[in-house]
Amino acid sequence: MSVNPGHIPLNEEPLPDDRFLDREESWLRFNQRVLELAEDPKLPLLERVRFLSIFASNLDEFFMVRVAGLTRRMATGLAVQSASGRQPREVLERTATVARELMLRHAASFRDDVLPALDKEGIEILRWDQLADTEQAEMRRLFRDRIYPVLTPLVVDSAHPFPYISGLSLNLAVIVRDPETDATMFARVKVPPVLPRFIPASPNRFTPLEDVIAAHLGQLFVGMEVVEHHAFRVTRNQDLEIDDDISEGLLQALERELLRRRFGPVVRLEVEGSISGEVLDLLTTELNIDEGQIYKVDGPLDLAGLSAIADLDRPELKYSPFVPSKEALPEDANIFAAIRERDVLVHHPYDSFTTTVQRFIEDAAVDPRVLAIKQTLYRTSGDSPIVTALINAAEEGKQVVVVVELKARFDERANIAWARELEKAGCHVVYGFVGLKTHCKLALVVRQERDGTLRRYCHIGTGNYHPKTARLYEDFGLFTADPDVGEDVSVLFNHLTGYSRQNSYSRLLVAPHSLRSGLVLRIEREIENQRAGRPARIRIKCNSLVDEVVIDALYQASRAGVPVDIWVRGICALRPGVPGLSETIRVRSVLGRFLEHSRVFAFENAGEPEVWIGSADLMHRNLDRRVEALVRVRERAHRADLIQLMDKAMDDGTQAWWLAGEDGLWTRRSHMTDEPLLDIQTHLVKSRRWRTVDG
Structure with missing residues (x-):
């Protein structure tokens, strides 16, 4: 269905129904770009470790919020066809497929690339059987003094129901056998989050906490035979649902909802690839999930904990201060x-x-x-x-x-x-x-x-x-x-x-009342200028571009011949460079040392550029369900600086990911032949606004 932004005469052919990229897959492609930074051998090693951690943390939030929200809407019958034309079940299945591919790629990058590189630098992450005898002895002492006192093994039998598994907690699924009766039982041991994710066994040598616990399960199940054990982790719906009832104080409602959030339904089960079918079947049944929610990867799980490794005091393996x-x-x-x-x-x-x-x-x-x-x-x-x-x-x-x-x-x-x-x-x-x-x-x-x-x-x-x-x-x-x-x-x-x-302002555009309409009005003005032969151009920098009304306005601008440059960090539902739809639109993404977070909107305005900065992204929630503000930048020099920065980011000689509108895939462009392209963040670090410190 075509969305008329308001005033643009739609005298061209109708806009195609498939003009929007799927927002959920677009977000996953953003996290793929984060992963590509972790995979880049030219980046400092501990920064690559940090990007592995960020990828894992990002994906956790994606499942807790986006996948959980979609699952909840489907369960309640409220889910509708997405703007991309996909049915809710198609979105969920495609999301699971792409997420699974990226999780496997993430685990492989850690195992096959980053771990060996760390080893060469004298930093080792080892499984229990790789530790030296002296290190295992030290871990036994640590287990006795600091780990054992906080562990609570929970067995499942006729008197003990399957325990509640909290969201994002790391756990061991343990099968034990009673040597007297030969009966086997399932038990769960929660890996305590109050302890470091990776335990130092000796200087610069670390082992996963769950490996230390697994090596001492005999002390938790005295007199029992430990048959097998496997790490697993669940992700639950942790998006807040606040009933904005004016009769109840928001603070009290929020505190109640935070307590309820701990018990949200499971949307993902992560297990190590070595898990046995019997244990996996038990977890699947008890957690009430289907096969599509199971994600098998080579361990260790929960690599968000790599942030502690990235924080090691090794400045030569990090960005220069x-x-x-x-x-x-x-x-x-x-x-x-x-x-x-x-x-x-x-x-x-x-x-x-x-x-x-x-x-x-x-x-x-x-x-x-x-x-x-x-x-x-x-x-x-x-x-x-x-x-x-x-x-x-x-x-x-x-x-x-x-x-x-x-x-x-x-x-x-x-x-x-x-x-x-x-x-x-x-x-x-x-x-x-x-x-x-x-x-x-x-x-x-x-x-x-x-x-x-x-x-x-x-x-x-x-x-x-x-x-x-x-x-x-x-x-x-x-x-x-x-x-x-x-x-x-x-x-x-x-x-x-x-x-x-009061909803009218002199130098502000404010959501939810005037921000979308104010931006669309300025896009329309660029169309009028283009048709009248006056200078016209649109430049946008944002975190996400999803709003269909704004996207359709940009499509109309492109059809009129207006050059449109979009610098987006994360989600982009617009298809650039499609003949007859968006031929004059370019979309770039810059990721790196700093999180690109600013929002800038620049309109050529017949040669007297109008530039706005502020808090709003081009998403439904920002434009309809948030109070957002953009301010018009008045000083000519400031406007010129902002436009120059955006043009530098869009230049073909600058490192960036380019979005292809036909398939929604991003291609990284970092080198021209053998020469690296300009890294805009490094360029700004070295510009007049900075002075470099010796590392």
Whole structure:
């Protein structure tokens, strides 16, 4: 079914029904790109180990949320045909096929490539029978002192039902025989998550924790014969379902739902390839799953735990260290005077988060002229200096308003804790809207100047107020004292805290009311400019592109001849380069040292480019079920910098993955003949915004 974006005259042939790529498979192809980084022998070895860990962690979340959600909708009869034209059962089957292929490839990369490379560098991950006698003796002591006391073997018999298996827990399925009766029984031993995933047997030699436990099963089942044992792991539905009933406090509802989430249905069973048919049949029956949910791989399982190996102190096996630039807002300058003088655009992690965003809040907290601070918090770190500054500001008597999004996926518990700490300090804490997540990244400081006037200072960002991830996530932020932005942000905070119904803004586009329509309107304008012979072009940088209305608008732009460049990190449901549909559209993806996280939207606008940055991706949830904000970048130099960066990423001489619209597959382009192409992240590291530190 064709979706008319609103105003574009659809006088061409109808758009084809198969114009959308499947979003679930597109996400898996994103994780495949992560895996290709792990497979790249030109990358530092421990960074490859980290990418193996990231792949595993990503896939866990995919099953917990996306596969679980689809399975739940099918069970309740709510699943419908996807935009790609696939029926729900087809989507699930295709997802399982691709995921299984990638899991096997991931295990093979670890076993056949990364492990031998680690061994050459003196870092070994060994199974129990590969350990030296002295190391096994040390592991026996460790088992007795630290592991045995926290283990609880659970046997299954007529008096003991099959135990509950928690999501993402690693377990041993054990078959024991009673030598007196010759009866066999099944038992489960949970591998304790409080202990390291890989235990150091000696310096730079590690063994999986489950191997240590398996070697000592005789001490858990004294007098019994251990017949066989196999590692297994389940993934459960852990997506939250909150009934946004205004009669119940959101915080209490969320706490109840977090408890319920532990008991979600199983959506994946991972087992080692050596598992016996009898044990696998028992697990399948007791967990109530079908064959399509079973994933056999060579062990060890749960390679997300490789992050600890990647953290080893071996700097020669990692990316070279660096120090972010502090030039954007010099430390010896008054931050408010600097922002009054001009808008400041910062690019993290190339520009320091500590001396810009964090300092903005910290300086506001202690400045006697600051009267109020308002901020949104979606995710932040466990020891957040920003939250500390907000608490200090409240204790100093300033008015502090914090919009905390309790439903930030997998950060719910942390956000509940922060919300309570902020409330105790006297901050006004608001939990956002019923039915919407507050995802926008906004900070507003109200300051009384020397002449008695009040001025509003704003920060609008593309990433979270999270000092730790700011070192790893690529994001933009705009500081401004522009009165129009100040008025817009004030109105938006009033909307968040007081339910005002104003939906029009001067320099902001805000979801769910005006963001999609505002972007589509600008795409239409580019079509009109193209048809009138004026300069026209569209450049988009986002994490995901799924929204059918926006995609159809881009297809119409391409049909009109408008060049469209899309720089996407993850999911892309648009098919680029298809004759008669998207011939002028190019889609690229950049993955590497930093997580490309910023969102930028640039329109040529007949030679006077209009550029927006903000929090919104082009997905239904962002445009319909979240409060998102984009801000228009006013300074000509800032607009030029953003456009230049996007053009550099799309250049054929830059390392990137290219998306083929016909089959939805991505091809990595990293070299031209024998010469490496430009790595844009390394280029930015070495540019004027950075200074390199000797490793």
